[in-house]
Amino acid sequence: MNRKRLIILIMITVALIAGATYSFFVDPSEASWAPKCMVKTLTGYDCPGCGSQRMFHALLHGDIGAAWRHNAFLLLALPVIILMIIVEANRRRWPRLYRPLFSTASILTWTALLAAWTLLRNLL
Numbered sequence: 422m423n424r425k426r427l428i429i430l431i432m433i434t435v436a437l438i439a440g441a442t443y444s445f446f447v448d449p450s451e452a453s454w455a456p457k458c459m460v461k462t463l464t465g466y467d468c469p470g471c472g473s474q475r476m477f478h479a480l481l482h483g484d485i486g487a488a489w490r491h492n493a494f495l496l497l498a499l500p501v502i503i504l505m506i507i508v509e510a511n512r513r514r515w516p517r518l519y520r521p522l523f524s525t526a527s528i529l530t531w532t533a534l535l536a537a538w539t540l541l542r543n544l545l
Contacts, residue, residue: 445481449474469539494538
């Protein structure tokens with residue numbers, strides 16, 4: 422592994438640990454200074470990411486039920502997102518896995534699922 426790649430990997434790891442530590446100790450439901458969703462604030466509607474801070478907080482505390490209630494779509498998509506990040510970082514090593522994950526059909530499918538999730542959560 423070259424030096425530049427190692428530095429980037431260390432920076433990403435530090436950022437992930439800092440974000441996880443923040444999410445573990447700060448309950449966004451109770452912290453008035455926690456960032457609020459601009460879409461929800463301006464329109465009153467939930468965006469696809471609404472509840473993600475609370476979902477991560479609940480997930481870090483092992484409360485899968487609360488995580489599901491806050492943002493079920495993101496909870497279900499998280500393993501795929503993690504896989505996509507790993508494959509993207511290693512796309513030269515795994516081109517046969519990269520192609521289907523990042524194909525036009527895959528991106529359109531994820532876009533349609535995200536749109537359906539946004540509609541459903543605002544209609545129900």
